[in-house]
Amino acid sequence: MTVIVTGGAGFIGANFIYYLLNAHPDWRVVCLDKLTYAGNLSTLRGAMDRPDFRFVRLDICDRAGVYALFREEKPEIVVNFAAETHVDRSIEDPGIFLQTNVVGAGVLMDACRDLGVERFHQVSTDEVYGDLPLDRPELFFTEETPLRTSSPYSSSKAGADLLAMAYWRTYGLPVTISRCSNNYGPWQFPEKLIPLMIANCLHDKPLPVYGKGENVRDWLYVEDHCRAIDLILQKGTAGEVYNVGGHNEMRNIDIVKLICAELGKPESLITFVTDRKGHDKRYAIDPAKIHAELGWLPETKFADGLHATIRWYLEHRGWWEEIVSGEYRNYYEKMYAHR
Numbered sequence: 581m582t583v584i585v586t587g588g589a590g591f592i593g594a595n596f597i598y599y600l601l602n603a604h605p606d607w608r609v610v611c612l613d614k615l616t617y618a619g620n621l622s623t624l625r626g627a628m629d630r631p632d633f634r635f636v637r638l639d640i641c642d643r644a645g646v647y648a649l650f651r652e653e654k655p656e657i658v659v660n661f662a663a664e665t666h667v668d669r670s671i672e673d674p675g676i677f678l679q680t681n682v683v684g685a686g687v688l689m690d691a692c693r694d695l696g697v698e699r700f701h702q703v704s705t706d707e708v709y710g711d712l713p714l715d716r717p718e719l720f721f722t723e724e725t726p727l728r729t730s731s732p733y734s735s736s737k738a739g740a741d742l743l744a745m746a747y748w749r750t751y752g753l754p755v756t757i758s759r760c761s762n763n764y765g766p767w768q769f770p771e772k773l774i775p776l777m778i779a780n781c782l783h784d785k786p787l788p789v790y791g792k793g794e795n796v797r798d799w800l801y802v803e804d805h806c807r808a809i810d811l812i813l814q815k816g817t818a819g820e821v822y823n824v825g826g827h828n829e830m831r832n833i834d835i836v837k838l839i840c841a842e843l844g845k846p847e848s849l850i851t852f853v854t855d856r857k858g859h860d861k862r863y864a865i866d867p868a869k870i871h872a873e874l875g876w877l878p879e880t881k882f883a884d885g886l887h888a889t890i891r892w893y894l895e896h897r898g899w900w901e902e903i904v905s906g907e908y909r910n911y912y913e914k915m916y917a918h919r
């Protein structure tokens with residue numbers, strides 16, 4: 581079995597590659613990644629020398645390159661993690677999100693269709709459902725919830741989902757889609773909430789929290805997400821969408837306070853900054869379908885996962901300090917200096 585994993589030098593893709601290499605020692609894993617600011621070869625150092633792993637630097641929008649790789653590798657499965665993923669960046673510059681997240685996904689699906697694969701899996705997000713009000717805790721996103729996006733990022737992800745469903749319906753391409761809630765864990769780029777707060781705490785820098793920090797996200801440890809995708813690949817039904825979430829809703833401010841407590845830093849580091857435009861209030865996944873049909877349940881409790889994540893960032897300081905490049909520093913200044 582050969583699996584092409586796109587975006588595997590990023591956070592979840594890299595965790596998924598390590599998960600696959602461990603769970604399926606007889607599978608060959610090929611990582612296709614453009615290595616944008618969010619992709620880091622150092623993340624894949626532990627896989628690079630393995631004979632059952634290959635890394636190829638490639639843009640998923642490069643049609644000729646993608647076709648050539650697919651012809652050479654003849655994958656049975658393609659899992660698409662490659663994407664521009666940061667909502668704030670999508671507000672600053674939507675164009676690259678449309679290009680990679682929609683056009684690039686389309687190129688991959690064309691290659692899958694023309695060359696024949698057993699499964700194309702699109703890694704999507706709960707953000708395609710928009711948000712839920714804070715005062716209706718009984719509401720959850722199901723697979724039937726209408727798509728109602730808020731940001732250019734979520735709109736581009738919804739675009740890819742719609743295209744995938746059209747390729748299933750029109751061409752019979754065996755597609756599955758997973759829509760997962762917020763992930764946390766090792767190898768996450770320090771622009772996202774949890775690693776950003778850990779990194780700033782460790783540098784005794786202010787902890788910028790949007791608005792009053794009341795926005796609620798449903799947090800899932802990345803390994804639980806990887807296991808869900810692996811189950812969908814093996815037991816999921818083509819043409820189906822699966823929501824993935826851990827029933828673990830937390831307010832941003834409470835997460836930041838937990839990180840301060842665990843690292844022994846004062847909450848006075850917290851600074852409230854101007855809220856993100858169109859900031860979604862609450863995400864909450866109903867994972868009943870993947871539980872009932874595929875037997876998936878999250879295994880990592882939030883307290884344990886957060887503790888493990890903080891420990892990981894403490895033990896891998898070299899990794900995240902190295903990747904916080906000049907480009908990222910300029911971006912950080914632009915985003916937070918005047919809020």
Ligand SMILES: NC(=O)c1ccc[n+]([C@@H]2O[C@H](COP(=O)([O-])OP(=O)(O)OC[C@H]3O[C@@H](n4cnc5c(N)ncnc54)[C@H](O)[C@@H]3O)[C@@H](O)[C@H]2O)c1
Nearest residue numbers: 587589590591592614615616618619639640662663762763
């Ligand atoms: N992080 C989350 O909480 C979360 C939750 C649900 C779904 N998702 C989805 O999971 C996927 C992975 O998210 P992540 O947080 O690991 O992202 P990430 O930003 O950490 O990594 C994205 C990877 O994609 C690569 N990439 C970007 N553009 C590319 C292109 N044109 N061609 C090839 N490679 C390209 C980057 O180099 C990087 O390695 C995304 O599709 C995202 O929408 C993420």
